[in-house]
Amino acid sequence: MFRFHYFCRMSIVNSLQQSVIKSLAELYNQPFTEKDFQVNQTKPEFEGDYTIVMFSLVKSLKLSPDAIGTALGNHLVGNNPLLFTHYNIIKGFLNLSVADDFWMQLLQRNHNDVCYGKKPMNGKKVMVEYASPNTNKPLHLGHLRNIFLGWSTSEILKANGYEVIKSAIVNDRGIHICKSMIAWLKYANGATPANTGIKGDHLVGDYYVRFENDLKAQTEPILEKINAGDLSHFSAMDADKLLKLLQTLNTIDKSKEAEKTEKTKDDIKEIARANTPIMAEAKQMLLDWEEGKPEVMDLWRKMNGWVYDGFEVTYQRIGADFDITYYESNTYLLGKNIVQQGLEKNIFFKKEDGSIWIDLTADGLDEKLVQRKDGTSVYITQDIGLALQKYEQYKIDQSIYVIGNEQNYHMKVLQLICKKLGMPNAENIYHLSYGMVELTTGKMKSREGTVVDADDIVDEMIATSQQHTEELGKVKDFTESELKELYNTLALGAMKFYLLRVDPKKTMVFNPQESIDFHGFTGPFVQYTHARIKSILRKVHNGEWKMENGQLESPLLTLEKQLLVHLEQYPAALGQACSEHNPSVIANYVFQLAQTFNTFYTEHSVANAETPGKKQLRVQLAMMTSNVLKSGMELLGITVPERM
């Protein structure tokens, strides 16, 4: 009996592996490890629960698959009568049937454990940095994927025993902020969130767009001049660059090298944009900011304040939270000392013009600038500084960065530089890289106005939830505030699930029609399943029936066992999601579990089960399933309603 309990604490797959290793050792006097054979779930068309594949053992044992299977099957069943009941062998696959007692013990022990599958604290500390917004415009769909991913990954780490510090780095300085500020000064007439009723981040974003429009208008005539060959208004350096670009444009075969043509034109356009009066204003403002000119600082603080208030509202709505927020205006000077030290250690080198670089060509990368010739730091410089600060501040064992895959190269460089500098935490930097969110019509482009705004999409989802709920008319007795909460729960459930169900590293397509569909592989489907189960449990517990300590009745029916097999895999799913930093593992798991329950639900009655023993069993099954659904969805940041 001791041995049986021992098995209960590890997954069935692990138990199986250990049993097989032991049996093989006793049968053939040879040592094997888990890697020498494969354990799979048995395909539904065969009898059994788990399957051991014989082929990989054939070579070292010099026996036929069937011979090994028979010997192993007999030995396993003979020596673990509490775990295995019987076996069959088909074409080299040993299918083992796991005893009903194993499944029922699992249920008995865990059906009421809301922490089932979670691991105790392991003493390791992890920082997860996510949601790094700029303060010049509101959050969009891409940010949502980032935020949901970062938040969920943090929760998954916690469930696996890590202490997690959620952090954000706010990009609150730089030319883009100045753009919004310039336009606001020109056009706003003192408009504020308070006197316009516009959410702060949107208000600032509106002026950013305003700036870009002006910039575009001012760029046109300059482009015309360039195309006419008039370069008299440019600095010697720009004129020189333009000359070369124009030459390139004339020499390349436009029909064959469309891409290169496009790029050359973009380069020309970029120079034209940089030479507009309005751009000069923005640059001047950036200089003034760096000098700390009071009126610029005041405006900057004021407008950033509006943006933070706006972000806060959005974070509250979508349930994002942070333990610490870093601001670039505080961190952008951080890496400077490190650059000096690196220079002294000859890890960096200085070019003639005074700029400082690192040579990464030996590692298959390029030379990378770490400090400009004017002594100011670049993006990567402050990243190095912040990486060190995070470590010194919290002594973290791992530092996770949730950043889009367009920065794969940047993050690779960052980690490499940290390693070369001998920073203690360099090895523990992990870039959780995720793919872009595209629309069915292609990429989101702010210049073309195709960006899906985060607040808008939340509003739309809430409206959709309301519409569906009203059509179905199942919660007519809800109060106004209960309804509001339900719409929120469903809207966010749909959205989070939609964005988290896909493997993070893959580019994903956001289809508006699909995203508001509440059927099939969606959050509301899982939420609905939970509500259904709760409805059963309410009925059962409100009746005269009470939980007894009576025996669960076996044998298990196919669907009962299927559910238990699924439930048994929850801890493994949590572990996989954690080691892969991949919430989609949980989304897929939870969906399959819900699906299995729904099949079970239509086939068998819980409240009106055939016998008291069956009722006992099924009530526990329902409880455990609802607990796991709730627990899994929580890790995705999704709450499950009691009724819907």
Place this chain on the structure above:
RNA sequence: GGACCGGUAGCUCAGUUGGAUAGAGCAUCAGCCUUCUAAGCUGAGGGUCAUUGGUUCGAAUCCAAUCCGGUUCACCA
């Protein structure tokens, strides 16, 4: 051009430490509400797993080449 990532059903995606006849959801078609919530369930059709070659008992999965798509290689952030 170099580096990295991807290509699985009409669409969106699972499945890759190599395992049995490649799976879901949506969409299409056909059924199921007198029984615990039909936001559900059952069934049908739908595939050259980009292509070609290799590795072996066995390849969507590993290797090589090719084709297609994306990202990146800034004194931008």
